[in-house]
Amino acid sequence: MKSGSDFLLAARLCEIADLEQLARTADLVAIIARFIHALQRERGISNIYLGSLGSRYASERQRQVAECAAAEGEMRSHLATLDTESTHARNGARLFSRVAVVLHALDGLPLLRERIRLQALTAGEATAAFVKLVSGLLSVVFEAADTATDPEVSRALVAMFNFMQGKEFAGQERALGARVFAAGYVDLAGQQHWRHLVESQQGCFQVFADFSSADVRLADQAVQDAAVLGEVERLRRLGCTVGGELDPNLSHDWYRCCTRRIDSMKTVEDLLERNLAQLCRRRIDQARTELQDQRATLDALARPALASGVPHPSFGPHLERSLFAMVQEQSRRLQAMAGELDAVRATLNERKVVERAKGLLMAHRHMSEDDAYKALRQMAMNQGKRLVDVAQAVLSLADVLPAAQR
Amino acid sequence: MKSGSDFLLAARLCEIADLEQLARTADLVAIIARFIHALQRERGISNIYLGSLGSRYASERQRQVAECAAAEGEMRSHLATLDTESTHARNGARLFSRVAVVLHALDGLPLLRERIRLQALTAGEATAAFVKLVSGLLSVVFEAADTATDPEVSRALVAMFNFMQGKEFAGQERALGARVFAAGYVDLAGQQHWRHLVESQQGCFQVFADFSSADVRLADQAVQDAAVLGEVERLRRLGCTVGGELDPNLSHDWYRCCTRRIDSMKTVEDLLERNLAQLCRRRIDQARTELQDQRATLDALARPALASGVPHPSFGPHLERSLFAMVQEQSRRLQAMAGELDAVRATLNERKVVERAKGLLMAHRHMSEDDAYKALRQMAMNQGKRLVDVAQAVLSLADVLPAAQR
Numbered sequence: 001m002k003s004g005s006d007f008l009l010a011a012r013l014c015e016i017a018d019l020e021q022l023a024r025t026a027d028l029v030a031i032i033a034r035f036i037h038a039l040q041r042e043r044g045i046s047n048i049y050l051g052s053l054g055s056r057y058a059s060e061r062q063r064q065v066a067e068c069a070a071a072e073g074e075m076r077s078h079l080a081t082l083d084t085e086s087t088h089a090r091n092g093a094r095l096f097s098r099v100a101v102v103l104h105a106l107d108g109l110p111l112l113r114e115r116i117r118l119q120a121l122t123a124g125e126a127t128a129a130f131v132k133l134v135s136g137l138l139s140v141v142f143e144a145a146d147t148a149t150d151p152e153v154s155r156a157l158v159a160m161f162n163f164m165q166g167k168e169f170a171g172q173e174r175a176l177g178a179r180v181f182a183a184g185y186v187d188l189a190g191q192q193h194w195r196h197l198v199e200s201q202q203g204c205f206q207v208f209a210d211f212s213s214a215d216v217r218l219a220d221q222a223v224q225d226a227a228v229l230g231e232v233e234r235l236r237r238l239g240c241t242v243g244g245e246l247d248p249n250l251s252h253d254w255y256r257c258c259t260r261r262i263d264s265m266k267t268v269e270d271l272l273e274r275n276l277a278q279l280c281r282r283r284i285d286q287a288r289t290e291l292q293d294q295r296a297t298l299d300a301l302a303r304p305a306l307a308s309g310v311p312h313p314s315f316g317p318h319l320e321r322s323l324f325a326m327v328q329e330q331s332r333r334l335q336a337m338a339g340e341l342d343a344v345r346a347t348l349n350e351r352k353v354v355e356r357a358k359g360l361l362m363a364h365r366h367m368s369e370d371d372a373y374k375a376l377r378q379m380a381m382n383q384g385k386r387l388v389d390v391a392q393a394v395l396s397l398a399d400v401l402p403a404a405q406r
Numbered sequence: 407m408k409s410g411s412d413f414l415l416a417a418r419l420c421e422i423a424d425l426e427q428l429a430r431t432a433d434l435v436a437i438i439a440r441f442i443h444a445l446q447r448e449r450g451i452s453n454i455y456l457g458s459l460g461s462r463y464a465s466e467r468q469r470q471v472a473e474c475a476a477a478e479g480e481m482r483s484h485l486a487t488l489d490t491e492s493t494h495a496r497n498g499a500r501l502f503s504r505v506a507v508v509l510h511a512l513d514g515l516p517l518l519r520e521r522i523r524l525q526a527l528t529a530g531e532a533t534a535a536f537v538k539l540v541s542g543l544l545s546v547v548f549e550a551a552d553t554a555t556d557p558e559v560s561r562a563l564v565a566m567f568n569f570m571q572g573k574e575f576a577g578q579e580r581a582l583g584a585r586v587f588a589a590g591y592v593d594l595a596g597q598q599h600w601r602h603l604v605e606s607q608q609g610c611f612q613v614f615a616d617f618s619s620a621d622v623r624l625a626d627q628a629v630q631d632a633a634v635l636g637e638v639e640r641l642r643r644l645g646c647t648v649g650g651e652l653d654p655n656l657s658h659d660w661y662r663c664c665t666r667r668i669d670s671m672k673t674v675e676d677l678l679e680r681n682l683a684q685l686c687r688r689r690i691d692q693a694r695t696e697l698q699d700q701r702a703t704l705d706a707l708a709r710p711a712l713a714s715g716v717p718h719p720s721f722g723p724h725l726e727r728s729l730f731a732m733v734q735e736q737s738r739r740l741q742a743m744a745g746e747l748d749a750v751r752a753t754l755n756e757r758k759v760v761e762r763a764k765g766l767l768m769a770h771r772h773m774s775e776d777d778a779y780k781a782l783r784q785m786a787m788n789q790g791k792r793l794v795d796v797a798q799a800v801l802s803l804a805d806v807l808p809a810a811q812r
Contacts, residue, residue: 002486004510007502014498080408092420093555094740096413100733104410149499327506332765334500339762342755349748356745359738 005298008327011334012291018149019287023280025144028078029157030273032137033164035075037266038068039137040171043130044259046116047175050123051182051251065113072106079103091147098143102136109133127175128370134168146348150283151340156276158347159211163272166204167265173197174258177239181251186243192381194240207347212272219271223264231257297326350388357391360398411704414733417740418697424555425693429686431550434484435563436679438543439570441481443672444474445543446577449536450665452522453581456529457588457657471519478512485509497553504549508542515539533581534776540574552754556689557746562682564753565617569678572610573671579603580664583645587657592649598787600646613753618678625677629670637663703732756794763797766804 042064049057079099112129115121138161145161148154176194180186186194209217235254239246301322354376361372380390448470455463485505518535521527544567551567554560582600586592592600615623641660645652707728760782767778786796 001482002509004506004508004513007485007506007509011499011502011506014502018499076407079413093417093424094744096417096420097733097737097740100410100413100417101737102410103408103413104730104733107410324510327503327510331503331507332768334503335758335761335765338500339758342758352741352745352748355741359741362738 004327005302005323008330009291009294009298011330012287012294015149015334016284016287016291019153019280019284022148022150022153023277023284024082025147026153026157026273026276026280028082029141029144029160030277031071031075031078032141033160033269033273035068035071036134036137036164036168037269038064038071039130039134040168040262042068043127043134043171044174044178044255046126046130047123047178048255050116050119050121050126051179054119061116072109076103091143095140095143095147098136098140102133102140105133105136123175123179127172127179131172132370134171138165138168142348142351146345149341151337151344153276153279153283154341154344155211156272156279158344159208159216160269160272160276161348162204162207162211163265163269166201166208167262167269169197169201169204170258170262170265173201174255174262177235177254177258178251180239181235181246181254182248184246184248186239186246188243191240191243193377194236196377196381198236198240211344211347213275216268216271216275220268223267225260225264228257228260228264232261294326297322353388353395354391357394360394364398410733411708411729414736415697415700415704417736418693418700421555421740422690422693422697425559425686425690428554428556428559429683429690430488431553432559432563432679432682432686434488435547435550435566436683437477437481437484438547439566439675439679441474441477442540442543442570442574443675444470444477445536445540446574446668448474449533449540449577450580450584450661452532452536453529453584454661456522456525456527456532457584460525467522478515482509497549501546501549501553504542504546508539508546511539511542529581529585533578533585537578538776540577544571544574548754548757552751554751555747557743557750559682559685559689560747560750561617562678562685564750565614565622566675566678566682567754568610568613568617569671569675572607572614573668573675575603575607575610576664576668576671579607580661580668583641583660583664584657586645587641587652587660588654590652590654592645592652594649597646597649599783600642602783602787604642604646617750617753619681622674622677622681626674629673631666631670634663634666634670638667700732703728759794759801760797763800766800770804 042061045057045061045064049061108129112126116126141161141164145154145157148157173194176190176197180190180194209220212220231253235250235257238250239254357376358369358372361367361375362369365372365375367375376387376390376394379385379394380387383390448467451463451467451470455467518532522532547567547570551560551563554563579600582596582603586596586600615626618626637659641656641663644656645660763782764775764778767773767781768775771778771781773781782793782796782800785791785800786793789796
């Protein structure tokens with residue numbers, strides 16, 4: 001028969017196992033972050049290559065394709081080590097399902113590159129294809145953040161995910177601005193899209209700041225070059241706020257200062273990665289020490305009882321109280337952690353609401369994922385509301401749709 | 407290297423493993439439900455035994471103690487089969503930690519019974535000890551409900567938990583009413599407590615009804631004897647609403663009609679148990695069939711490509727699209743399920759909020775669990791608010807407390 005003490009220790013072992021799995025997940029997130037960065041660079045370079053009708057960045061593109069392929073290989077190797085036969089992974093179904101979508105999409109990457117090389121598609125189409133790939137990879141990171149069982153690690157993963165997502169919006173803004181300046185003209189839809197990308201970045205970086213430690217926030221401020229930021233703002237004002245006719249020569253300036261900004265973000269991303277890995281190790285060490293302490297205490301509690309011949313698990317009133325305090329304390333601590341975890345994960349809910357509203361539009365209006373997202377964004381712009389509020393409205397509308405339509 | 411298809415199947419295998427674990431959890435919940443029912447009967451019988459100064463129910467109590475011990479043995483055997491060495495259990499840490507608290511509390515049960523036999527404590531004290539034991543067992547069921555990864559199973563577990571909790575409030579009301587009638591007098595605090603127990607039952611049974619299928623609701627209505635309910639209401643009105651001097655002879659009437667009501671609830675509980683087990687089996691079968699179908703489709707997709715000598719995983723544009731549809735569909739389905747799951751589990755949040763507020767009061771005001779709960783209940787009564795709203799207010803207050811006090 002197992003006693004309360006057995007389950008006390010078993011609970012701790014579960015905690016350690018959860019943390020060890022989180023550490024592996026953190027590794028995967030770091031590898032995905034590197035791959036996304038390589039894809040973002042390839043997207044930017046491909047844009048210029050296509051925009052210049054193949055006259056510029058041809059060799060840069062080849063180099064970047066090689067770098068990107070290496071990062072992809074690293075990620076695929078890591079994925080191969082994930083024991084897909086082991087079905088115990090927390091949130092395994094959703095995580096693996098996201099990975100399946102990504103791997104499938106990556107199978108199309110060689111063809112995309114070939115078409116870019118042959119200039120068989122526009123810069124806009126190439127950008128859209130890369131955006132989709134990165135979005136799939138970010139979904140894997142999102143699921144990883146959503147699986148965390150430790151509030152501290154969960155905070156770090158939420159900060160990391162939001163930073164990565166913000167950086168991706170910055171990359172999309174770079175591509176959009178480069179195309180708009182190169183075209184020498186921006187229309188209302190382009191301006192709206194631009195503003196949406198700027199606001200989305202701000203939202204992401206705000207969550208990142210809220211969930212980061214002071215040293216990370218300081219590092220983030222330190223790497224940002226005020227001159228670069230000033231230049232980005234100046235060109236944003238010209239392209240996005242003033243609008244109309246634009247000087248095509250600004251395309252290159254825009255691209256250059258955005259790239260410097262995004263590259264400096266990579267430094268922060270690397271710091272976040274290292275902090276996350278350290279945090280996981282620290283939490284594992286801590287939990288292991290606590291397990292040892294608990295075992296030692298239980299042994300000490302059991303000893304006099306054994307000596308006096310009283311069988312386990314009756315330790316006598318005094319020791320009963322110590323054991324009682326231990327099981328109560330652990331139970332309360334785990335509850336408090338669950339509470340904190342819920343609070344941290346609530347920040348992930350906004351994205352989930354938008355994803356679900358998108359899924360609903362795709363299923364019921366037979367829209368593509370892109371079109372569903374654009375429809376939501378357009379509604380938000382027209383109504384002057386936040387994306388998540390519009391998405392919530394779409395979801396609540398679904399409840400009142402006649403059954404036949406659902 | 408693993409392909410998208412490998413992860414597509416891996417996601418499905420995870421889903422099946424999750425469902426199989428849920429089925430084992432459902433077994434545990436059923437066994438706990440039987441043990442709680444036995445404890446509730448023992449509590450009632452012990453109450454009358456103590457209230458009659460040992461003149462009544464002495465042999466009934468002995469029989470019930472034996473029955474209860476058998477149910478406890480069954481639960482302990484089942485817990486022993488839970489692989490505590492396997493640390494992969496979803497939500498294992500919290501679940502095992504709750505089990506540790508319960509097992510520890512159960513170690514004190516022989517002593518409690520001996521003191522009851524010797525009439526060394528009051529009926530109120532005995533009731534409080536049993537209430538605490540049942541509350542610990544219900545916490546295990548609550549954690550089990552909180553671990554569910556399948557929305558349908560989660561709904562069934564939420565219904566089951568709320569029914570069990572409602573039945574326990576009914577048991578507490580039976581004990582309180584029996585004591586109050588026996589004493590021949592009810593004061594304001596007694597009336598407030600009584601009203602609280604009635605309202606708590608209503609809240610639980612409402613959630614149970616919301617989350618149950620029509621056949622369960624019908625079965626619930628069918629087993630309720632209108633005459634018994636009428637008698638319960640009549641005596642409630644006398645004891646709880648009118649108050650003041652009471653006829654001590656009503657104690658026996660009250661106890662009898664409450665017991666008939668609670669025994670009929672057990673029939674519904676048994677039905678919920680059977681439905682839950684069936685549901686788990688059905689969902690597992692369904693997921694296995696879908697896995698087979700998916701494997702067959704993937705084989706069919708791969709075959710012509712292999713025949714034509716094109717290496718895996720490039721299936722050609724047409725088959726690419728089929729595979730793409732499959733991975734997209736699965737990902738979307740899992741997302742929709744996660745959305746439903748969040749909605750179902752939101753109903754569990756009220757209890758979590760109350761638990762957390764209780765924990766806060768225990769930690770910062772050095773209150774016992776009982777006193778913390780009573781303090782919350784008193785605040786709710788004084789302010790005419792729901793328990794959960796008061797608990798929420800306590801939690802938000804914690805955020806503004808000076809750091810030194812926290």
